[in-house]
Amino acid sequence: MPVLVFTExxxxxxxxxxxxxxxxxxxxxxxxxxEAYVIDFENLSDDVLKxxxxxxxxxxxRVANEALKNFDAGLFAKVLNDVAKKLNAATVIFxxxxxxxxxxxxxxxxxxxxxxAGAIDIPVMEGRTMKIRKNVFxxxxxxxxxxxxxxxxxxxxxxxxxxxxxENKCSVENLEITITATDSKVKVKEVVKASGKITLSDADIxxxxxxxxxxxxxxxxxxxxxxILGAATACSRPVADIHWRPHEEHVxxxxxxxxxxxxxxxxxxxxxxxxxxxxxxxVIVVINKDPEAPFFKAADYGIxxxxxxxxxxxxxxxxxxxxxx
Amino acid sequence: xxxxxxISKAPDTTTKIAFTDNNTKFNNDKVVFIVNPYDEWYxxxxxxxxxxxLGGTVTVINVGAADTDAxxxxxxxxxxxxxxxxxxxxxxxxxxxxxxxxYVKENAYDxxxxxxxxxxxxxxxxxxxxxxxxxxxFVSLASSLELNGNTATxxxxxxxxxxxxxxxxxxxxxxxxxxAEARIPNMRGIMAARTKPVAVxxxxxxxxxxxxxxxxxxNDKTGVKLVSADNVSELVALLHNEAKII
Numbered sequence: 101m102p103v104l105v106f107t108e109x110x111x112x113x114x115x116x117x118x119x120x121x122x123x124x125x126x127x128x129x130x131x132x133x134x135e136a137y138v139i140d141f142e143n144l145s146d147d148v149l150k151x152x153x154x155x156x157x158x159x160x161x162r163v164a165n166e167a168l169k170n171f172d173a174g175l176f177a178k179v180l181n182d183v184a185k186k187l188n189a190a191t192v193i194f195x196x197x198x199x200x201x202x203x204x205x206x207x208x209x210x211x212x213x214x215x216x217a218g219a220i221d222i223p224v225m226e227g228r229t230m231k232i233r234k235n236v237f238x239x240x241x242x243x244x245x246x247x248x249x250x251x252x253x254x255x256x257x258x259x260x261x262x263x264x265x266x267e268n269k270c271s272v273e274n275l276e277i278t279i280t281a282t283d284s285k286v287k288v289k290e291v292v293k294a295s296g297k298i299t300l301s302d303a304d305i306x307x308x309x310x311x312x313x314x315x316x317x318x319x320x321x322x323x324x325x326x327x328i329l330g331a332a333t334a335c336s337r338p339v340a341d342i343h344w345r346p347h348e349e350h351v352x353x354x355x356x357x358x359x360x361x362x363x364x365x366x367x368x369x370x371x372x373x374x375x376x377x378x379x380x381x382x383v384i385v386v387i388n389k390d391p392e393a394p395f396f397k398a399a400d401y402g403i404x405x406x407x408x409x410x411x412x413x414x415x416x417x418x419x420x421x422x423x424x425x
Numbered sequence: 426x427x428x429x430x431x432i433s434k435a436p437d438t439t440t441k442i443a444f445t446d447n448n449t450k451f452n453n454d455k456v457v458f459i460v461n462p463y464d465e466w467y468x469x470x471x472x473x474x475x476x477x478x479l480g481g482t483v484t485v486i487n488v489g490a491a492d493t494d495a496x497x498x499x500x501x502x503x504x505x506x507x508x509x510x511x512x513x514x515x516x517x518x519x520x521x522x523x524x525x526x527x528y529v530k531e532n533a534y535d536x537x538x539x540x541x542x543x544x545x546x547x548x549x550x551x552x553x554x555x556x557x558x559x560x561x562x563f564v565s566l567a568s569s570l571e572l573n574g575n576t577a578t579x580x581x582x583x584x585x586x587x588x589x590x591x592x593x594x595x596x597x598x599x600x601x602x603x604x605a606e607a608r609i610p611n612m613r614g615i616m617a618a619r620t621k622p623v624a625v626x627x628x629x630x631x632x633x634x635x636x637x638x639x640x641x642x643x644n645d646k647t648g649v650k651l652v653s654a655d656n657v658s659e660l661v662a663l664l665h666n667e668a669k670i671i
Contacts, residue, residue, distance in 0.1 A: 110584070171588070173563045174556060198583050201549040202565035208519065208550070209557025214634030215519065217548035231638065236546050240442040242641050243546075249634040285562030286592045289578075293586035301584060305671075329671065347603060353438055353544060354462060354602055362670045373438050376544075379643075383668045385660070386649070396649045401663060405654030417658040421665065 103129040103136045104184060105193040106203070107152060112144060115302065116263065117195045119155045123263035124222065124256050125193040126156025131225055132191070137161060139183055139275075141168040141176065146272045153270025155263050161187075161275040168279075171199070172286040177206035179277050184211060184251075186275070196255035197301070204255050213251035220260040238353055238376035258302075259359045259382070300349065303332035305362045306381075308351060310336035310374075312367015312388065312407050316344035321411045322366060328418045334358065336368045352377035367407045370395025387411065426481035426572065426594075428472035429534040431525055431551060432500050433515075433543045434493045435461040444640045451545075451640070460496045463540025465503070466607040467600035471570055472538055473504045474605060479572060481535075482506045486528065488521045490514050494623070501618035502610035508621070513628035517635045518546070522554030527629045529559060535594040536577070541566050541601040552599035562596035568603030 105125035107118045122138055129136040135158045140149060143164040152160055163179060180203065184192060192207065194200035196218045208215035216232050220242070223232040230247040232254065300306065307326040313319065319333075326333045333349060340350035351358055353373035359380035366387050368374060375398050378384065386399040389406045396402050403410050436442075436456045443452040460469075472483045485500040487493050488511040497508045511524040529537060539552035549565070556563030566582040575594045580587050582601055610618075652660045664671045 171583075173553060173565060174561075177553075177557060198566065202553065202563070205518070205522075205548075205550040205553025206557035206563055209522065209554040212634075214517075215548075215550060216635065217518075217550050236640070237436070237440075237442045238438075238544055238547060239643070241444075242643060244638045244640070245635055246638050247635050249632075285596065286564055286590050288588050288590050290589040291583070291586065292588065293583075299585035350602070354466075362664070362668075376438070383664070383670050385664070398646060399649040400646060400668065401660055402649045402651050403654050403657065403660060404651060410654050410657060414657045414660065417661045418671075420658075421661045421671070 101132070101188055101190045102134050103132065103191045103193065104180070104187065104189045105136055105138050105157065106180060106200070107138050107140045108199050109142055109144065109148070112142070112148065114148070114151055117197065117258040117302070118152065119263035120258060120261060121193050121195045121256055122152045122157050123155040124261055126266065127222055127264070128191065128193070129156075131223075135159070137187060137189070139163060139180065141165075141179070149272045150270055153268065154265050156266040156268065157270050158268060160270055160272045162272060163275050163277055165277065165279055167284055170284060170288050172284050173202035173206050174286065175279070175284045176203045177210055178283050179279065180207050181210040182277050183275060190250055191252045191254075194253070194255040196257045200255045204253050208253050211251045211253070212249065213253045214247035214249040215253040215255075216245045216247060217255050218257045219254045220257050222261060223254070235380065239379040240376070257359065257380070259361070259380070298330065298332040300332040300334055300351070300356060300358060303358070303360050305329045305331035305364070306334050306351070306358055306360045307331045307364045307366070308334035308336070308368060308378075309339070309366040310368030311338050313339075318408075319345070321415060324415050325364070325411065325418065328415060328422055331364075336374050365395055366411060368395060369393045370398060387414075426475065426479055426536065427534045428476060428481060428483045429529065429537045430464065430469045430472050430483060430485045430500070430505065431537065431539045431555075432464040432469065432485050432487050432496065433461040433540070434458045434487070434489055434496045435544045438462070438544060442642070448639050448641060458496060460499050461540050461543045463542060463600060465500065465540075467602065467604035468538035468540050469500055469503060469505065470605035470608050471600060472536070473608070475570070475572055484509060484534070486511070486525055488513060488515045488524045488628075497623055498618045499610065501621045502614040503608050504614060506621065508623040510623060510625050511628050512625050516633050518548050518550035519554055519634050520631050522551045522558060523631045524628055525551070526555050526558035528626065529555070537561075537595075537597040539597070539599045541599045549599065552597050556597040559597070562592040564590055564592060564596065564598045566601045567598045568601050570598065570604060
């Protein structure tokens with residue numbers, strides 16, 4: 101009973117989160133004395149698909165069907181359920197991202213599978229029960245889950261389990277799945293993607309600013325820092341609510357949750373709702389003129405100072421570092 | 426149009442998280458429970474706006490014991506017409522989804538709305554599971570919803586942008602920011618909520634697929650390392666040499 105890993109590239113290229121999911125699936129497969137197979141619905145070349153084999157998959161199945169160019173969580177789950185039956189698989193791994201969050205719960209219902217959404221470590225088997233950790237209470241606690249059902253689905257939180265390269269070879273095979281017109285219920289009419297900008301949810305570094313910036317006209321230095329570091333820009337909720345910055349940038353409990361390697365907070369006090377959206381970040385840097393700002397308690401590094409004085413100096417220092425590096 | 430809005434009880438966002446019984450249970454002593462914000466601010470309010478524009482009914486449904494009555498009354502005060510409570514302590518998301526799906530099979534609804542996730546278990550699960558169980562269309566992380574006859578147009582968040590999708594009723598959605606603005610119940614709403622009907626329904630049988638064995642709190646940060654504002658290059662050096670992230 102192989103372990104299946106669902107992958108979705110970013111415009112034809114696989115990213116770290118894909119390698120994480122494949123490596124994760126492969127390590128679970130090893131524990132279960134079986135193999136990990138990748139299932140990909142995009143019509144990608146053998147070479148691109150084989151790049152996933154470096155992380156432990158022994159087979160990549162290409163399910164290329166015109167109908168799958170239209171993202172429909174219900175349709176994708178239906179096809180994955182058929183694939184799982186065909187390959188006699190009981191475990192399916194997703195990345196805990198936009199697509200995984202949409203497809204995995206539908207598939208869980210179709211497969212009668214126990215589902216852990218947002219796992220943060222490699223599961224431990226105890227008989228047929230799988231034990232696995234995930235963040236709960238918006239990152240304020242961790243829960244140890246047990247999946248008791250025969251079929252199991254896990255969506256892996258990005259940046260939590262590092263991908264491991266392996267020596268094995270993998271083959272690419274086509275898999276035909278019958279899709280009928282009534283299988284698809286949701287039709288995509290238009291896709292709008294901001295071009296050129298680094299996507300906030302995938303960014304390794306995020307530069308975020310809050311009300312301490314005093315007005316939208318002062319964001320030049322925030323964007324400059326993001327440019328120097330190759331970072332995405334984000335903001336706190338009040339800043340989005342008063343329309344200084346677009347809502348897509350709002351990070352926090354009710355906005356976007358981010359888990360970058362480095363989160364730099366400029367002039368953000370660090371309300372508990374904001375922290376809930378960023379506390380998964382590996383390293384947090386806080387720059388704020390108020391030494392009592394709660395954000396300092398959640399930070400790894402901090403500078404107590406006026407952002408209007410510190411940030412331009414810091415940008416120069418980053419520039420100098422980048423020029424030397 | 427008949428709207429069914431799934432609401433969950435969640436600890437207020439400022440709750441101090443603690444556990445009891447050897448870290449196997451959430452300590453709800455003195456915890457203030459609220460309607461899960463995504464369910465209330467986005468799913469419920471958008472359903473009410475559409476009902477006000479197009480006619481129909483808005484029912485809220487909750488899977489919970491009698492202690493969820495307060496949050497059900499809050500949803501009714503905001504404007505829902507009636508409520509259903511499936512009388513069971515929720516085990517996991519699949520349990521909740523099965524209870525709601527069973528109810529929907531017996532009672533016709535056109536659109537089932539959920540919040541994009543609960544702020545306690547953060548799974549983003551129940552909406553998709555209901556859709557899977559009913560074999561209805563599912564739109565996750567929807568940031569807008571417009572109706573034209575039986576066809577709905579929604580925007581949904583995707584990596585690096587958004588997309589516009591179309592689906593015909595019946596379908597399920599999970600609501601994210603942008604869908605609507607929060608409403609504060611007025612005195613009339615609060616008074617009216619007291620007499621609105623709340624149907625208490627016995628749960629249907631369901632096996633448990635997952636359970637939580639124990640909880641732990643994340644390791645505390647070791648403490649912030651402060652760098653002088655006059656020596657910002659030290660921060661750059663720390664990020665490079667110590668944290669090794671630039």
